[in-house]
Amino acid sequence: MTAAEAHDLVLRVTDLTVRIETREGAADALDSVSLEVHAGEVLALVGESGSGKSLAALSIIGLHPRVATITGGDIELHGRSLVGLTSRQWSSVRGAEIAMILQDPLTALNPVLTIGEQVGEGTRLHDGLRGQRLRNRVLELLDSVQIPQPAERIGDFPHQFSGGMRQRVVGAIGIACNPSLLIADEPTTSLDVTIEDAYLDLLKALQEETGVGILFITHDFGIVGRMADRVAVMYSGRIVETGPADRIIAWPAHPYTEALVASVPDLDAPVPDRLVSIDGAPPGLFEEKPACHFAPRCPYVMDRCWSETPPDVLIEPGHVSKCWKHA
Amino acid sequence: MDRDLPIIPIVVLLLLLVVSVVGPSLTGHDPYEQDLADRLSAPTMEHWFGTDPLGRDNLTRLLVGSQATLQVVALSITLGGLIGLVLGMASGFYGGFVDTIITRITDALLGFPTIFFGLLFAVTLGPGFTSVALAIALSIWTWFVRIVRSEVLTLRERDFVAQARVNGLSSPRILVMHILPNVLNSFIVLVSVNLGSVIIVEATLSFLGAGIPPPRPSWGRMVAEGQEYLTSAWWLSIIPGAAITLTVICIFLLGDWVRDYLDPKIRQALDTGPGQDDRS
Numbered sequence: 001m002t003a004a005e006a007h008d009l010v011l012r013v014t015d016l017t018v019r020i021e022t023r024e025g026a027a028d029a030l031d032s033v034s035l036e037v038h039a040g041e042v043l044a045l046v047g048e049s050g051s052g053k054s055l056a057a058l059s060i061i062g063l064h065p066r067v068a069t070i071t072g073g074d075i076e077l078h079g080r081s082l083v084g085l086t087s088r089q090w091s092s093v094r095g096a097e098i099a100m101i102l103q104d105p106l107t108a109l110n111p112v113l114t115i116g117e118q119v120g121e122g123t124r125l126h127d128g129l130r131g132q133r134l135r136n137r138v139l140e141l142l143d144s145v146q147i148p149q150p151a152e153r154i155g156d157f158p159h160q161f162s163g164g165m166r167q168r169v170v171g172a173i174g175i176a177c178n179p180s181l182l183i184a185d186e187p188t189t190s191l192d193v194t195i196e197d198a199y200l201d202l203l204k205a206l207q208e209e210t211g212v213g214i215l216f217i218t219h220d221f222g223i224v225g226r227m228a229d230r231v232a233v234m235y236s237g238r239i240v241e242t243g244p245a246d247r248i249i250a251w252p253a254h255p256y257t258e259a260l261v262a263s264v265p266d267l268d269a270p271v272p273d274r275l276v277s278i279d280g281a282p283p284g285l286f287e288e289k290p291a292c293h294f295a296p297r298c299p300y301v302m303d304r305c306w307s308e309t310p311p312d313v314l315i316e317p318g319h320v321s322k323c324w325k326h327a
Numbered sequence: 328m329d330r331d332l333p334i335i336p337i338v339v340l341l342l343l344l345v346v347s348v349v350g351p352s353l354t355g356h357d358p359y360e361q362d363l364a365d366r367l368s369a370p371t372m373e374h375w376f377g378t379d380p381l382g383r384d385n386l387t388r389l390l391v392g393s394q395a396t397l398q399v400v401a402l403s404i405t406l407g408g409l410i411g412l413v414l415g416m417a418s419g420f421y422g423g424f425v426d427t428i429i430t431r432i433t434d435a436l437l438g439f440p441t442i443f444f445g446l447l448f449a450v451t452l453g454p455g456f457t458s459v460a461l462a463i464a465l466s467i468w469t470w471f472v473r474i475v476r477s478e479v480l481t482l483r484e485r486d487f488v489a490q491a492r493v494n495g496l497s498s499p500r501i502l503v504m505h506i507l508p509n510v511l512n513s514f515i516v517l518v519s520v521n522l523g524s525v526i527i528v529e530a531t532l533s534f535l536g537a538g539i540p541p542p543r544p545s546w547g548r549m550v551a552e553g554q555e556y557l558t559s560a561w562w563l564s565i566i567p568g569a570a571i572t573l574t575v576i577c578i579f580l581l582g583d584w585v586r587d588y589l590d591p592k593i594r595q596a597l598d599t600g601p602g603q604d605d606r607s
Contacts, residue, residue: 063492087497095495102493107486112508121504122494173494 010078010180010213011037011060017072018052018059025286029055029068031237037181037213044216044224044245046260047234048282053217056234057183060215061098062090077181096126099179101187105170105199109158115142115169116154122176141172144209145202167191167199175206182207183215188223200227221264225249230318233257236283236293243319253321255298292324300325333584336577343574347393356384358391359542370562377562379552389567392544396529399456399539403463404525408518410464411471416510418472419479420502426476433472441466441524442531449537459538463528470521475510482509512589519582523575530571546571 018030030052037043047053058064060075062085075082077097085093094100099122102108109118120138123129129137135154142150145168158166174182184203188196200223207214216227224231228245233256241254252258259278280297283289290296295305302324313326354375361381370377376385418429436444448462482488483506491501532538533547541548546567553563 061493091495091497093495094493100493102486102489104486108490110487110491110505110509112512113505121491121496125495125500170490173490 008039008078009036010039011035011215012076012079013056013060013073014076015073016056016059016070016075018055018064018068019071020068020285022067027285028071029237029285030059032073033234033237033239034073035215035232035239035242037215039180039213040207040211041229042207042214042216042227044218044228044231045234046218046221046224046231048219050236050282050285051234052237053234054185057100057185057215057217060181061094061100061183063094092126095122095179096177097179098181098183099174099177100183100185101170101174103186103189105167105187105191106163108170108173109166111158114155114157115161118158119169119172119176122173126177137176141176142169144175144206145169145172147172163191164195164198167195168202171199171202171206175210175212178210179212181215182212183217185217186219188218203227221249221261233260236289238293238322240294240323241319241321243315243321247316247319253315253319253326254294254323255300255325256294257321259297292322333580336580339573339577340581343393344397347390347397350387350390354384354387354390356387358383358387358544360384376566377560379549379563380556385549385562385566388544388549389546389570392546392549392567393570395456395539395543395545396526396547399460399463399529399545400522400525402457402460403467403529404518404522406460406464407467407525408471408514410468412475412510412514414468415472415475416479416502416506419476420483420498420506429472430476433469436469437473441528442535445528445532446535446537449532454537454540456539459529459532462537463525463532467521467525467528470524471514471517474513474517478510478513479506482506516582516586516589519578519585522582523578526571526575526578 013033013035016030016033017028020027020029033052033056035043035045035056045053045056055064055068059068059070060082062082064070070083073083077093082093109115116135116138119141120129120134123137124134127137138154139150142154147153147165147168153161158169161169187203188199191199203214204227206212214227216223218224224245230243231245231248232239232242233248233254234240235256241248241252241257243253248257249261252261256278259276263276263278265275278297283293283296290306291309292298292305295301298305304324308324310322310324311327312320312322315321315326361383362378365378376389378385379388414429414433418426444466445462448465449459452458452462488501488505491505496504529538529545530547530550533545534551536548536551538547539545549567550564550571553560553565553567556563
């Protein structure tokens with residue numbers, strides 16, 4: 001955090017509330033979510049499926065589904081609010097200032113366009129490069145993601161590239177316009193472990209090279225330990241704990257984080273009889289929830305958890321937990 | 328590829344193109360010149376395909392007629408195909424209200440025989456080359472809409488469309504830059520497979536008297552005009568009829584081959600030879 005604090009604040013999300021309305025009901029899928037991403041740091045947004053982490057990412061880039069509306073709070077990029085931008089204004093933000101890497105980098109390339117056309121697409125659109133200058137920029141990008149002999153491969157189609165190379169191409173598309181924020185939405189879930197490892201290395205290297213701030217969405221605490229400077233843990237639409245990654249992994253404060261960290265199998269420890277899991281299931285979106293959404297599954301549950309929403313308690317500088325336990 | 332290039336259909340079609348362009352000037356006859364003394368002559372050395380009831384040379388008229396037929400067919404399938412392509416893409420990509428309207432209209436029109444609309448439009452628009460082409464175009468675009476739409480429906484859910492959106496591309500730009508190149512293969516196949524049917528539609532319209540107006544010959548009209556002489560002068564109807572059949576069969580065979588050739592799976596298997604996928 002110390003290194004990150006010295007840098008600029010790239011993204012600030014304050015009390016973001018997103019409401020989903022469908023025929024089955026209406027509920028706040030994001031409830032007062034606050035986040036900060038600084039230049040050159042990786043913030044990991046951790047949570048189970050359905051916790052709202054992907055919705056948070058889509059809201060930040062303005063691509064949340066039509067059933068979802070931002071009903072409160074603000075999203076600021078370098079101090080400029082992104083809430084309520086027109087689609088034309090969004091077009092100049094997406095890809096240029098905020099880039100995003102999708103869940104499956106292997107299917108993110110268009111099979112009938114050449115690698116060069118796809119890598120150059122953003123630069124062409126946002127920076128207006130054409131001809132030889134565009135080509136040079138594409139070659140530079142391919143080179144920076146370690147595609148061998150880029151000049152010979154620039155006219156190839158995606159199926160002529162190996163899986164690992166296609167991922168690196170997607171990485172190149174992400175950084176093509178020197179964005180200040182890169183959102184990676186579980187970019188490794190569809191990859192096998194060895195490829196995942198190489199991909200994380202690449203993302204790290206790109207970040208060091210460009211100083212981009214990364215919002216890394218994942219459900220895997222193993223990846224958090226490797227990649228993240230800071231962590232925000234999400235449960236049922238709320239951020240329940242934020243803090244420096246090493247502190248949270250070593251001393252999780254919130255009962256949910258504690259359970260999450262405990263459920264990561266430790267390869268060095270003797271093999272346990274069974275893997276640790278969290279009892280119960282996360283609440284459905286339209287379910288009636290107690291004041292603290294985690295109360296029904298919490299081993300430390302107290303009476304007030306059911307009726308009073310827990311406050312954000314400062315555990316140590318930069319480390320906040322939303323729980324009555326600390327109060 | 329397990330299929331070879333269809334040599335015979337290609338040669339026949341090329342030959343047809345060549346003779347329809349240069350042929351009329353080589354026969355030594357004027358397609359409109361009447362010679363009542365030599366009317367309804369059976370095929371001779373002078374008139375290879377005989378003469379019609381006004382004594383005009385049948386071969387020359389067949390060749391001139393092929394020009395009209397090919398031009399109308401080319402114009403109408405381009406026009407009808409483009410209408411179908413644009414509406415199908417809009418319908419599949421935007422969905423919602425746009426999709427409902429286009430799909431309903433298409434479904435309703437597909438319930439009628441193509442020739443019904445061809446006749447309706449041809450009669451309404453009046454006689455003439457362009458109005459016939461327009462009439463055919465307006466009655467065949469529905470053939471393309473449904474297939475293009477279903478293709479786009481699956482394409483728009485693909486990750487590369489999401490990636491394009493994330494890169495800041497607007498919807499029209501995504502349609503043109505990412506969806507269109509993916510639809511183009513199927514579209515070309517659709518065109519080549521339907522080309523034969525369009526020739527039949529044109530011939531039928533001409534046969535029914537709603538085609539290109541006389542005295543300009545067209546294949547369908549020649550079949551129609553020879554009909555009443557079928558027992559006495561068979562060459563009048565049979566020869567242009569055979570020309571239509573031959574052309575349509577050749578186009579179908581070629582279209583079949585194009586479909587196989589452009590099949591992305593087959594082509595991908597061809598491009599990605601063994602070991603090529605992992606060269607790095």
